[in-house]
Amino acid sequence: MPMTTADTEPVLKVVDLSLSYLTRQGPLQAVQSVSFELGRGQSLGLVGESGCGKTSIANCLMRLLPDNGRLTSGQILLDGQDLVPLSEEEMRHFRWGQMAMVFQAAMNALDPVYRVGQQVVEAIEAHGVEVTTAGARERVARLFRMVGLDPQLMERYPHEFSGGMRQRAVIAMALACDPSVIIADEPTTALDVIVQDRLLRELKGVQRELSMSMIYISHDIGVVAEVTDRIGVMYAGRLVELGDTADVFGAPMHPYTAALMSSFPSISGEKHELETLPGEPPNLANPPAGCPFHPRCAYATEECREEFPAQVQRGSRWTACWHPLTDMAGVGQ
Amino acid sequence: MIERPPNQPPPAGEGVSLFGDAPEIDLSRGRVDLTLVRLRMAWRTLRDGWAVFVESRIGVLSLAIIAVFALMAFSHPILMATVWEPDVYDPVTGYAFDRFDHPAPPNWRHPLGTDSLGRDILSQLLFSAKSEFILGITAALVTVGIATTVGAVAAYYGGLVDSLLMRLADLIIALPGISLLIVLSALFNLNLFYLALIIGVLGGFGGTAIILKSQALSIRVKPYIEAARAAGGSHFHVIFVHIIPNLLPLSLLYMMFTVTGAIFAEAVLSFLGLLDIRMSWGIMIHTANVGGYLLSGANYWWLVIPAGASITLLCSAFYLVGRALDEVVNPRLRRHDG
Amino acid sequence: MSNPGSAPLVAVDGLTKRFPIAAGLFRKPTSFIHAVDDVSFRLGGSESLGLVGESGCGKTTVGKLLVKLLEPTGGNITYRFPAPAVGGHLAGSVEASNIRGRQLRVFRRQAQMIFQDPYESMNPRRTVYDTIAEPLAVQGIGDVVGRLDRVSEILNLVGLTPAGAFLFRRPHELSGGQRQRVAIARALVIGPSFVVADEPTSMLDVSSRTGIMSLMQELAERLGIAYLYITHDLAVARYMCHRIAVMYLGKIVEMAETEELLRNPLHPYTRALLSAVPSPDPMRRREPPNIEGDLSLPIDPPARCRFYDRCPMATERCANSPHPPAEEKAPTHWVACYEA
Ligand SMILES: Nc1ncnc2c1ncn2[C@@H]1O[C@H](COP(=O)(O)OP(=O)(O)OP(=O)(O)O)[C@@H](O)[C@H]1O
Ligand SMILES: Nc1ncnc2c1ncn2[C@@H]1O[C@H](COP(=O)(O)OP(=O)(O)O)[C@@H](O)[C@H]1O
Ligand code: SF4
Numbered sequence A: 001m002p003m004t005t006a007d008t009e010p011v012l013k014v015v016d017l018s019l020s021y022l023t024r025q026g027p028l029q030a031v032q033s034v035s036f037e038l039g040r041g042q043s044l045g046l047v048g049e050s051g052c053g054k055t056s057i058a059n060c061l062m063r064l065l066p067d068n069g070r071l072t073s074g075q076i077l078l079d080g081q082d083l084v085p086l087s088e089e090e091m092r093h094f095r096w097g098q099m100a101m102v103f104q105a106a107m108n109a110l111d112p113v114y115r116v117g118q119q120v121v122e123a124i125e126a127h128g129v130e131v132t133t134a135g136a137r138e139r140v141a142r143l144f145r146m147v148g149l150d151p152q153l154m155e156r157y158p159h160e161f162s163g164g165m166r167q168r169a170v171i172a173m174a175l176a177c178d179p180s181v182i183i184a185d186e187p188t189t190a191l192d193v194i195v196q197d198r199l200l201r202e203l204k205g206v207q208r209e210l211s212m213s214m215i216y217i218s219h220d221i222g223v224v225a226e227v228t229d230r231i232g233v234m235y236a237g238r239l240v241e242l243g244d245t246a247d248v249f250g251a252p253m254h255p256y257t258a259a260l261m262s263s264f265p266s267i268s269g270e271k272h273e274l275e276t277l278p279g280e281p282p283n284l285a286n287p288p289a290g291c292p293f294h295p296r297c298a299y300a301t302e303e304c305r306e307e308f309p310a311q312v313q314r315g316s317r318w319t320a321c322w323h324p325l326t327d328m329a330g331v332g333q
Numbered sequence B: 001m002i003e004r005p006p007n008q009p010p011p012a013g014e015g016v017s018l019f020g021d022a023p024e025i026d027l028s029r030g031r032v033d034l035t036l037v038r039l040r041m042a043w044r045t046l047r048d049g050w051a052v053f054v055e056s057r058i059g060v061l062s063l064a065i066i067a068v069f070a071l072m073a074f075s076h077p078i079l080m081a082t083v084w085e086p087d088v089y090d091p092v093t094g095y096a097f098d099r100f101d102h103p104a105p106p107n108w109r110h111p112l113g114t115d116s117l118g119r120d121i122l123s124q125l126l127f128s129a130k131s132e133f134i135l136g137i138t139a140a141l142v143t144v145g146i147a148t149t150v151g152a153v154a155a156y157y158g159g160l161v162d163s164l165l166m167r168l169a170d171l172i173i174a175l176p177g178i179s180l181l182i183v184l185s186a187l188f189n190l191n192l193f194y195l196a197l198i199i200g201v202l203g204g205f206g207g208t209a210i211i212l213k214s215q216a217l218s219i220r221v222k223p224y225i226e227a228a229r230a231a232g233g234s235h236f237h238v239i240f241v242h243i244i245p246n247l248l249p250l251s252l253l254y255m256m257f258t259v260t261g262a263i264f265a266e267a268v269l270s271f272l273g274l275l276d277i278r279m280s281w282g283i284m285i286h287t288a289n290v291g292g293y294l295l296s297g298a299n300y301w302w303l304v305i306p307a308g309a310s311i312t313l314l315c316s317a318f319y320l321v322g323r324a325l326d327e328v329v330n331p332r333l334r335r336h337d338g
Numbered sequence C: 001m002s003n004p005g006s007a008p009l010v011a012v013d014g015l016t017k018r019f020p021i022a023a024g025l026f027r028k029p030t031s032f033i034h035a036v037d038d039v040s041f042r043l044g045g046s047e048s049l050g051l052v053g054e055s056g057c058g059k060t061t062v063g064k065l066l067v068k069l070l071e072p073t074g075g076n077i078t079y080r081f082p083a084p085a086v087g088g089h090l091a092g093s094v095e096a097s098n099i100r101g102r103q104l105r106v107f108r109r110q111a112q113m114i115f116q117d118p119y120e121s122m123n124p125r126r127t128v129y130d131t132i133a134e135p136l137a138v139q140g141i142g143d144v145v146g147r148l149d150r151v152s153e154i155l156n157l158v159g160l161t162p163a164g165a166f167l168f169r170r171p172h173e174l175s176g177g178q179r180q181r182v183a184i185a186r187a188l189v190i191g192p193s194f195v196v197a198d199e200p201t202s203m204l205d206v207s208s209r210t211g212i213m214s215l216m217q218e219l220a221e222r223l224g225i226a227y228l229y230i231t232h233d234l235a236v237a238r239y240m241c242h243r244i245a246v247m248y249l250g251k252i253v254e255m256a257e258t259e260e261l262l263r264n265p266l267h268p269y270t271r272a273l274l275s276a277v278p279s280p281d282p283m284r285r286r287e288p289p290n291i292e293g294d295l296s297l298p299i300d301p302p303a304r305c306r307f308y309d310r311c312p313m314a315t316e317r318c319a320n321s322p323h324p325p326a327e328e329k330a331p332t333h334w335v336a337c338y339e340a
């Protein structure tokens, strides 16, 4: 059953987070006033078109920003501790130890000249989770089994692995230090459906078993619908809708969420007409005034063009839109 | 199985363009002159490339140094025609009658002094600058012309053609370059132009060809090469329209490095007195050495330092311009990469 | 779709392609990757056939064989192009292996390919105009002015308007969706009757994907183009194709009309593929696919059914018999499996 935030004290709380990249054309607002909470053992999906700021949020949380990235406001509270003011030295303890990330294109992140198992062992030893090498190896074997890899594969080199196997090894590495939060950025985008399906099952199993919290980033709403309890829809650096996955996909409130869903081809049920979202996402160096979605929105009014919409709260979900789609009476009780 | 990294598409509508924005053409206003558009685009490319280049201070400094040497090369014939009497100031046959203590230290008539044969050092220095440019640039053009074609052809055809060309390259690399030149110059009377040609050919079929070939290989497997073939493009079309233009930036870089190598090789050969050249920086040092002034260099610094410093400066300047160009050509090295 | 009365546009019989596993320059290779193995199908004029399967199963290789970017190891491809388009050069049925020299040029006007990766399929130094006009230029069609008009026209057709704003852009100034439109324009500019589209939307995002999909459908209808549409996404194939062929390690294992295949999959691999597709519908609960193991490389595979190692239904018979032949289990529904 999906847990709602009310049930538990959140592990991770993000308040009013904003990030800009300094570019030749001036500052580019990649993340703007994003707030959300993540309960223990809960998984939160982030969806949106490419370039809408999903990866940037993940990088903020890990405090792994490129040189030209600047956190302009906000707090990142992990178990009540704000990560934003921490020094790089202090942050290192939280990174991998408490919060781990599976990067987009992670399967190319393994070092080709070392045995895969050795790379995970080193990650464990570096964080002092296990003191002895034997203990660390024992642990890696367990992790490998957990993600569905034969522990014998520890002795192999990355190039001997298929894409799916490498991706699993990377997930094992992320789990190595028992993090309380794991962030997965498009971990299956490069994989086939069958491999993807198996990997998602394993990821979900591990997450349940260790009661870890997870942030799952993807532009494939089918995948996100299956692995997450709650979902955040992003557009142009902003979170525009947040709620329980079943509610949001059952009855989207924000026109962008609805557009995303009706442009998603599906193999089940009747073949519905695919709708094309007109236009392109805005240039974040120079976003439109008011609601950033208004140039592409069928419901846009004068109000939308002038002012960023206020949040409409319905039970455990909310959206930022002047004209939310459904009358939400009764939802979220 | 070849795994493809999940790509991260450039976000739509965000014009993070490295080389300026495309010209907008209004088609409703009559015919478009394609040549004009292309000229305009080439101009923009140059201008924007320059904008990146000037961000590298060392690159600009080095370019300034090269410009100073170029000015020196141009100034020599002018000075000879106006203020310098040929009898006194000719770099090879002149003799400074106004002094008896050759080699004379710097004085106001001879700002850098004279050599042991009574010739003006400044005149020699300026005169040689021209030779160095001719040598360096000829060698570089020959090297790059050959290496680009060889690299592209070897990469494109592969198989036997590739094997033959690459074994040739290995052979040339295995030959010790300077020693080979020493042998050749001992056997033949090498003047500047032949020297440039030999250095160019050795570089062109040797190391540079291998580097350009490996780059050409990575271009060759790009889908746009296949797309060009599917469009009906011939081998010639693919090599000269798709592969070589994409090699040119790297070629330009190696041109700079070749200039450095050629000037240096010339200096070594001249120092050993093996070349049939009237005057060069290497010969200036050679002359000092023959006169026995090299070992007591501290007392006769003007015989060695101007020529030595010029060699070092011009060689490093070309090298550093190459490195700065690398940044223009290789956007990955750039800092604010969108 | 494939009307048995008229001859198909493309008829593929027993198509096979083996890649030698690198051995030195003068040594004979001893083992081969069986990338495409005994594949047969028909493609009618203005029909769209989907080719679906996991990565590395040989889809792209089939596509490249069909447009003669690769030479087959065995088998036949027979084309029958519409007579008015090809004049005397490729009249009637022609075999792929006989197309050479002058005929190959004419062939290239008839058969085009859209490549998988829009980020790599355009030369980064050339403008949109250069890229789209390339087929015209190398074929010597029209003069410079005529080509400019033709390119502007096709840019409007693929939705890059106003054409003047796009003509002289370089690839880095285009978004992924726009690049894919340029790739489509390049394939269509010389008026082909048959296009291989290799995963034209797999690298695009949801919003640009639907745009490209409807564009391709519309153009197919308007210009009467036949597609071989390669994809690993069954949901995309459902929207784009009249028929779907499912490939596994170089073999076509099932082929049927799209809705029939989705409603009534017969091959165990097709079933697994279908049940692995995640769905955003919160009401839908799907069964996990019941196959084990990973896709392997088809290096000198044993003669038995290619799917045997991962098949949940495999029997004694599958172990001892050769790869099953394709049988028509229902009208126009072909399956290669002993147990289906
Ligand atoms: N030129 C080649 N040399 C050697 N092997 C090759 C070559 N091209 C393809 N292969 C191999 O042939 C098989 C089929 O490749 P192909 O590119 O057709 O797969 P695909 O189905 O298109 O996969 P994807 O979905 O990843 O594009 C793979 O095992 C591949 O590694
Ligand atoms: N290092 C960077 N410098 C400048 N802009 C960047 C950088 N990284 C990302 N961006 C921009 O920030 C926006 C959000 O990017 P990202 O978080 O990667 O999106 P997503 O993961 O949703 O595809 C995009 O407009 C992207 O171009
Ligand atoms: S605020 Fe207005 S423009 Fe924005 S999504 Fe809502 S209706 Fe559309």
Ligand code: SF4
Binding pocket: C268, C269, C305, C306, C307, C308, C311, C312, C313, C314, C315, C318, C324, C336, C337, C338, C339, C340
């Ligand atoms: S023939 Fe046998 S092994 Fe092959 S798919 Fe059918 S049941 Fe499975």
Ligand SMILES: [Mg+2]
Binding pocket: A051, A054, A055, A104, B008
């Ligand atoms: Mg991303």
Ligand SMILES: [Mg+2]
Binding pocket: C059, C060, C116, C198
């Ligand atoms: Mg492919």
